Amino acid sequence: MNLPPLRAVQYFEVVARLQSFSKAALELHVTQSAVSHQVRLLEEHLDLTLFERQGRMFSLSNVGEGFYEEISTALGAISNASRTIKSGRKGKVRLAVYSSLAVKWLIPRLESFKQQYPHIELTLNMVADDVTFNEHIADCFISVIPPKKGYISTSLYQERLVPACGKSLWQQIKHISLNDIINQQLLLSTQYFDVGENQHTDWLRWCASAGIPLASDAKFSHFSHVLFTAEAAKFNLGIMLIDTMLMESISSADNLIQIDEHELVTGDSYYFVYKENQAKNTDIQALEHWLLAQCVI
Numbered sequence: 001m002n003l004p005p006l007r008a009v010q011y012f013e014v015v016a017r018l019q020s021f022s023k024a025a026l027e028l029h030v031t032q033s034a035v036s037h038q039v040r041l042l043e044e045h046l047d048l049t050l051f052e053r054q055g056r057m058f059s060l061s062n063v064g065e066g067f068y069e070e071i072s073t074a075l076g077a078i079s080n081a082s083r084t085i086k087s088g089r090k091g092k093v094r095l096a097v098y099s100s101l102a103v104k105w106l107i108p109r110l111e112s113f114k115q116q117y118p119h120i121e122l123t124l125n126m127v128a129d130d131v132t133f134n135e136h137i138a139d140c141f142i143s144v145i146p147p148k149k150g151y152i153s154t155s156l157y158q159e160r161l162v163p164a165c166g167k168s169l170w171q172q173i174k175h176i177s178l179n180d181i182i183n184q185q186l187l188l189s190t191q192y193f194d195v196g197e198n199q200h201t202d203w204l205r206w207c208a209s210a211g212i213p214l215a216s217d218a219k220f221s222h223f224s225h226v227l228f229t230a231e232a233a234k235f236n237l238g239i240m241l242i243d244t245m246l247m248e249s250i251s252s253a254d255n256l257i258q259i260d261e262h263e264l265v266t267g268d269s270y271y272f273v274y275k276e277n278q279a280k281n282t283d284i285q286a287l288e289h290w291l292l293a294q295c296v297i
Contacts, residue, residue, distance in 0.1 A: 095142070167255050
C-alpha cells in the first residue's frame with residue numbers, strides 16, 4: 001500500500017478547507033512553518049503541485065482540488081469510525097442548523113424524534129447564514145446553499161413568506177384595507193434583506209405579487225436576526241415577513257397573528273446535507289426521513 005505521509009495529508013486537508021496556512025496552524029496547534037513544511041512534503045511525495053502560489057496569495061490547483069475532495073471524504077470516514085469506537089456505541093449524530101430554525105421550528109419537535117428514535121443521540125450546532133461544511137462542525141447540515149460536490153442534498157421545503165404582527169396591533173388594523181396595512185411600520189431582518197439599494201427586496205416582491213403598491217416613503221425598522229424581528233413583531237412594533245414553516249410552529253402564546261394569506265415564494269429552499277460517504281449511515285437516514293415528514297404542510 002503506497003500511502004503518502006499521513007500527517008502531511010492531514011495538514012493539507014486543513015489548509016485546503018480553511019484556505020489559510022495561518023488558520024490551519026491555529027487549528028492544528030502548530031507553527032505556520034510546520035504546516036508549510038508538511039504541505040511541501042506531500043507535494044514532493046506526489047511530485048505534483050497542490051497549490052498555485054502568487055506571492056502571498058494561493059489557491060488550490062486543479063489537481064489539488066481533486067485530491068482534496070478525495071482525501072476529505074476518506075479522513076471524514078476515519079474520523080467517524082474513530083468517534084464510533086471511542087464512544088463505544090453507534091447512534092450519535094451532530095446536526096448544524098440555523099438558530100432561528102432550531103429555536104422556533106426544530107427544538108419544539110425534538111420530543112417526537114426522541115420517541116421515534118430513542119437510540120439516536122442528536123446534538124445541535126447552531127450556525128450563521130454561511131454554513132461551513134466539514135466534519136469538524138457536524139455530521140449533517142440544514143442549509144439554503146448546499147455544496148456542489150461530495151455531498152448529498154435533499155430538499156426539505158421551499159421558503160414562503162407571509163406578513164405577521166402582534167395581537168394588539170392586529171386588533172387595530174384588522175378592519176382596514178391591505179393597502180393601509182402595508183403603510184404600518186415594516187420590520188426587516190438580515191435574513192430577509194440585502195444591504196444597499198436592495199435592502200427592502202422581499203417587501204417589494206411581496207407587495208408586487210399581491211398587487212399592492214409599496215409607498216416610496218414606507219417606514220422600516222431593521223433587526224440583525226429574524227428572532228429579534230419576531231420578538232419586535234410579537235410586541236406590536238410593526239409587521240414582519242416570516243417563513244410559513246416558522247409561522248406554523250409559533251403557538252398562540254407567542255402572540256403573532258398572520259395578517260394575510262398571500263405568500264411570497266422566495267426561490268430559496270432548505271436542504272438536508274451530508275457527505276456522500278455517509279450515504280449508508282442509518283442514523284443520518286433516520287434523521288433525514290424524520291425531517292422530511294416534519295416538513296409536510
